[in-house]
Amino acid sequence: MMIEKIKEIVSSVKNEAISNRRHLHRFPELSFQEYKTSEYVQSVLRSHAIDFEVVADTGVLAKIVGKKSNSTQTVILRADMDALPIHEENDTDFTSQNEGIMHACGHDFHTANLLAVLSILKEMEADFSGTVVGIFQPAEEKIPGGALSILAAKKLPPPGPDVKGVIGLHVSPGLEVGRIGVRPGKFMASADEIFISLKGKGGHGAQPHLNIDPVVIAAQLILSLQQIVSRFADPAIPSVLSFGKVLANGATNVIPNEVTLEGTFRTMDESWRKQALELIEKQIKELPPIYGATAEVEIRRGYPVLVNDEALTGTVSSYLKDYVSADNFEQLGIWTAAEDFAYYSYTYPALFYFIGTGNAEKGMTSALHTPTFQIDEDAFEHAIGAMVYSVLQLLDHA
Incomplete structure (x- = not known):
């Protein structure tokens, strides 16, 4: 045999x-x-x-x-x-x-x-x-x-x-x-990598009204991006958006000029993948200017x-x-x-x-x-x- x-x-x-x-x-x-x-x-x-x-x-x-x-x-x-x-x-x-x-x-x-x-x-x-x-x-x-x-x-x-x-x-x-x-x-799943640079205006932590705080804006951005998964995606389509690296090189009393973020988006549907990446990029570019900051984003397309x-x-x-x-x-x-x-x-x-x-x-x-x-x-x-x-x-x- x-x-x-x-x-x-x-x-x-x-x-x-x-x-x-x-x-x-x-x-x-x-x-x-x-x-x-x-x-x-x-x-x-x-x-x-x-x-x-x-x-x-x-x-x-x-x-x-x-x-x-x-x-x-x-x-x-x-x-x-x-x-x-x-x-x-x-x-x-x-x-x-x-x-x-x-x-x-x-x-x-x-x-x-x-x-x-x-x-x-x-x-x-x-x-x-x-x-x-x-x-x-x-x-x-x-x-x-x-x-x-x-x-x-x-x-x-x-x-x-x-x-x-x-x-x-x-x-x-x-x-x-x-x-x-x-x-x-x-x-x-597909896997794409997201790299973000948020630039504000650093300064003393005791005087936030004189600064443009990129740390707070980064927090707002992370939470708002999660709504793309929870409110735009078909619940039947598995989707994951995670940010595993956030760098804010300040101190207890120092608001930094810049915060960088790195994350990944994954899904099981190629059509939704394309739409989601467009929404993610749009959100990253449009939200920070509301608070006076600027944002740069790079999305590296990964595996399908x-x-x-x-x-x-x-x-x-x-x-x-x-x-x-x-x-x-x-x-x-x-x-x-x-x-x-x-x-x-x-x-x-x-x-x-x-x-x-x-x-x-x-x-x-x-x-x-x-x-x-x-x-x-x-x-x-x-x-x-x-x-x-x-x-x-x-x-x-x-």
Whole structure:
């Protein structure tokens, strides 16, 4: 039986996957700076005699052509490689050696997982027809994202019926190891960044009538902007507007000249996204002058809504259930985090799903993007095998 055969092979490559993941974890690199990571990926691919080419500076595209029979069908797999500007607090023998940089979002796992998947498919190339393309993508964590660079390189197969789909996964500490989570349709939010500079007239805190207080105006602005979400958005459309950084460099008795704010807007609807950003910009420009201040605003458009193709999701979900069992498969809700995998979903049928990496008994419960985030590496057994099985099934049913 194919599943049993795959599980046997996965058992034989799991230690290599763990070793690769730990190497990547020890030497993380930030977005658009993944040079040594890219070199390491290339060396592993070379050791397995897998063809590849370098694209988008640090990206790598691997390619395996099945030898069972001639076929034009293709499946694309994607893993991201970049890390985050976080100082790791875990105490392990593979703790980050690069000060202030950490794989706190599991991209080390994603990369090691795809390397293992491709090594197995290379070993099984006589057993399938069609082509598997592996994307090792830079810069998921930083706008504009590496996916756009990969797509712009025009090295991927052209969209069309020959491309069965592009598939990616993400670790989830909220799912126990052994579980897989999927959501058809809209899954993850768009994300845009908002940067505001409010300029007033600083002075003594005891004489506010002689000043134009940008701190009070900033407070008014933050509260008024929330009304765009609460009073303009359709309540059925998830929307989030958050300001996580407000800098007013005054003192207890000093009103500053300027306040800067940084925030994010996220939603699950592209039409509302466009309207909301227009309303946000208008409000920022028009409210401060009422109080005598001026405002400058920059809105950096980020990733679009990630949409999982309904048909592909349904098909692959059945394969995932076959591999991990229906008891270990669950339907997910929407998640207002963002992913530049979304760009692939506007070009090809796409599926992005979660693999459980949490383990309460081992104390591995820290959230993504935290300095104590850890992964239960037993997740490789399910992540590698489920992806290999899904690819083979997709190509077998072309």
